[in-house]
Amino acid sequence: MTLKLSKNIDDQDAAYAALIDAHQGLSEAHSIALNARLVLILCNQIGDLDIIKQAIQLACKEN
Amino acid sequence: MAFDYKPFEYVSPPGLYSAEPRHPVVIVGAGPIGLAAALELANYGVSSIVLDDNNVVSVGSRAICWSKRSLEILDRIGIGEACVAKGVTWKVGRTHHRAQEIFSFDLLPEAGHKMPAFINLQQYHVEQMLVEKCFKSPFVELRFKNKVIAIEQCGTEAIITIETPEGTYSLSAEYLLACDGARSPLRAMMALDFEGELFEERFLIADIEMEGEFPSERWFWFEPDFHNGQSALLHKQPDNIYRIDLQLGWDADPEKESDPKRIIPRIEKVIGHSDFKLDWTSIYTFQCRRLSRFVHDRVIFVGDSAHIVSPFGARGGNGGLQDVDALGWRLAAVVQGRASPPLLEQYNAERTFGADENLLNSSRATRFMSPSAGAERWFRDETLALAAHADFARPMVNSGRLSVPCIYPLTAPDVSIMPTQTRPGATAIDAPIEDGWLLNRLGGQMLVLVIGCKAPEGITLPVLTLEPTTEISARYLGDAAHGIYLVRPDQVIAARWQDIEVQAIQEQANAIWEGRL
Numbered sequence: 236m237t238l239k240l241s242k243n244i245d246d247q248d249a250a251y252a253a254l255i256d257a258h259q260g261l262s263e264a265h266s267i268a269l270n271a272r273l274v275l276i277l278c279n280q281i282g283d284l285d286i287i288k289q290a291i292q293l294a295c296k297e298n
Numbered sequence: 299m300a301f302d303y304k305p306f307e308y309v310s311p312p313g314l315y316s317a318e319p320r321h322p323v324v325i326v327g328a329g330p331i332g333l334a335a336a337l338e339l340a341n342y343g344v345s346s347i348v349l350d351d352n353n354v355v356s357v358g359s360r361a362i363c364w365s366k367r368s369l370e371i372l373d374r375i376g377i378g379e380a381c382v383a384k385g386v387t388w389k390v391g392r393t394h395h396r397a398q399e400i401f402s403f404d405l406l407p408e409a410g411h412k413m414p415a416f417i418n419l420q421q422y423h424v425e426q427m428l429v430e431k432c433f434k435s436p437f438v439e440l441r442f443k444n445k446v447i448a449i450e451q452c453g454t455e456a457i458i459t460i461e462t463p464e465g466t467y468s469l470s471a472e473y474l475l476a477c478d479g480a481r482s483p484l485r486a487m488m489a490l491d492f493e494g495e496l497f498e499e500r501f502l503i504a505d506i507e508m509e510g511e512f513p514s515e516r517w518f519w520f521e522p523d524f525h526n527g528q529s530a531l532l533h534k535q536p537d538n539i540y541r542i543d544l545q546l547g548w549d550a551d552p553e554k555e556s557d558p559k560r561i562i563p564r565i566e567k568v569i570g571h572s573d574f575k576l577d578w579t580s581i582y583t584f585q586c587r588r589l590s591r592f593v594h595d596r597v598i599f600v601g602d603s604a605h606i607v608s609p610f611g612a613r614g615g616n617g618g619l620q621d622v623d624a625l626g627w628r629l630a631a632v633v634q635g636r637a638s639p640p641l642l643e644q645y646n647a648e649r650t651f652g653a654d655e656n657l658l659n660s661s662r663a664t665r666f667m668s669p670s671a672g673a674e675r676w677f678r679d680e681t682l683a684l685a686a687h688a689d690f691a692r693p694m695v696n697s698g699r700l701s702v703p704c705i706y707p708l709t710a711p712d713v714s715i716m717p718t719q720t721r722p723g724a725t726a727i728d729a730p731i732e733d734g735w736l737l738n739r740l741g742g743q744m745l746v747l748v749i750g751c752k753a754p755e756g757i758t759l760p761v762l763t764l765e766p767t768t769e770i771s772a773r774y775l776g777d778a779a780h781g782i783y784l785v786r787p788d789q790v791i792a793a794r795w796q797d798i799e800v801q802a803i804q805e806q807a808n809a810i811w812e813g814r815l
């Protein structure tokens with residue numbers, strides 16, 4: 236399997252808003268912790284180590 | 299009850315007075331690995347001299363957890379049953395975060411194995427049993443207070459200089475086994491690199507003696523209330539001895555922390571009372587390192603001299619015993635002229651692979667326990683936080699992944715419908731058979747295991763024929779109706795077929811002996 240690079244969420248704007256909303260009013264430390272939990276939860280949801288590694292690679296490129 | 303150390307006698311070595319003939323094998327270091335290597339070689343009829351600079355068994359326990367595979371290896375050299383009888387058998391580990399249990403594991407959920415998943419037994423007891431076995435073996439000569447101080451290799455021999463209370467002498471060996479431990483003086487004398495990482499963390503290790511009824515389980519805590527946010531471990535040993543590990547942090551001053559006046563209150567908080575005696579304590583810094591090669595011409599590194607890991611996972615001594623397992627049959631064959639030196643290259647290949655697996659697992663556990671500041675710490679803390687209410691996060695919590703034998707990456711004939719746990723490269727799995735245990739019938743020779751069909755005609759290798767009982771079928775046949783396994787002298791599965799192919803079996807065996815596989 237390869238990582239999806241094309242649009243995969245019906246309502247991306249709502250998904251993006253949900254992410255931003257979750258961080259509303261959080262201190263930086265709490266935000267960081269929330270993101271860490273979220274990444275762990277999403278990794279488990281994906282389940283495929285190869286896809287996870289491709290996603291990490293893509294994320295690293297943007298640095 | 300504290301261990302009663304009885305020094306072993308120093309005997310004048312003959313080499314002090316006149317040159318000794320070249321020995322086939324000289325082993326430097328009478329730790330668990332050197333002693334086990336001598337006994338394993340003795341099983342094949344190979345004589346060895348074991349030299350040790352000291353004259354007592356391990357001071358302080360160090361290793362306490364011995365794996366199923368180690369017990370199977372120790373069984374082959376005659377002390378496995380005694381270890382189980384003396385040790386505390388356990389298989390359940392519980393991991394806590396603060397006051398809540400978040401994860402537990404059962405290392406041997408099924409019956410039908412001679413050896414338990416793990417026992418706890420102090421390293422000095424194991425060494426004492428090994429030493430006594432060596433004293434009784436006509437193939438092993440132990441020389442205490444014999445310290446190796448120089449080494450030189452030329453062509454087909456290694457020559458060492460040895461210091462004794464009466465002066466120095468030298469010995470020549472066809473093969474020298476460097477079993478001289480984590481600080482290996484031989485490694486230093488040969489100027490070999492020992493690469494890897496040091497973790498910036500200190501742990502207090504304490505063995506205490508107390509009457510108490512703690513269960514025979516491994517208890518690990520992350521951030522317990524009783525130890526100020528750091529991690530802690532409690533594990534039972536025989537003789538009312540308990541092992542306690544407490545994380546102290548990199549800033550801890552080792553000298554101050556070694557003071558019983560500081561140690562005792564820390565332990566009181568763990569166990570909730572002060573009715574105990576300190577038996578042995580030590581402050582440790584963990585390292586994960588290995589030599590890039592274990593075989594250097596006539597010098598072969600085995601055990602901690604070749605690789606060191608952090609103790610969480612019990613992969614040090616157990617990994618070293620697997621080195622002995624992989625080396626013994628090969629070295630015996632080379633020394634006895636049944637095979638040529640390239641066979642030893644396979645020891646190097648397999649055990650550097652095994653060491654890497656152990657290093658990977660130990661360094662991952664250490665990083666989880668002792669994350670560096672920043673992202674490593676955030677992920678660690680949030681994994682623990684999630685574990686309280688999300689099942690998937692629980693097994694991510696890593697307090698040490700306990701030693702299991704590695705599966706060597708062999709390219710060999712295989713049958714895909716047979717169980718993966720017994721694929722080529724894996725160690726044979728035990729099972730009850732008619733008159734005892736399967737693993738007691740395997741090993742020591744290259745053997746053909748025939749299950750559920752007639753033994754092949756015309757095969758020159760020894761054959762063991764088995765009925766497909768429930769356990770044998772589940773562990774060796776899977777969906778196949780019958781099967782043929784080629785099993786190496788170290789009980790590693792070399793290849794398997796569904797149907798009899800006498801020539802293929804023979805060719806596979808020859809390739810192994812020639813060091814081509």
Ligand SMILES: Cc1cc2nc3c(=O)[nH]c(=O)nc-3n(C[C@H](O)[C@H](O)[C@H](O)COP(=O)(O)OP(=O)(O)OC[C@H]3O[C@@H](n4cnc5c(N)ncnc54)[C@H](O)[C@@H]3O)c2cc1C
Nearest residue numbers: 327329330331351361362363446478479601602614615616
């Ligand atoms: C706190 C702690 C807990 C551990 N827990 C576990 C565990 O639960 N399970 C596990 O499997 N492992 C564990 N280990 C690791 C285990 O103790 C080692 O892996 C094991 O002792 C290695 O055995 P060895 O024979 O290679 O080396 P050692 O036991 O170190 O023996 C080396 C021997 O060589 C001798 N020697 C050194 N230099 C010379 C010389 N120049 N001449 C002659 N002799 C020499 C020494 O005196 C010594 O007797 C633990 C280690 C520590 C520190």
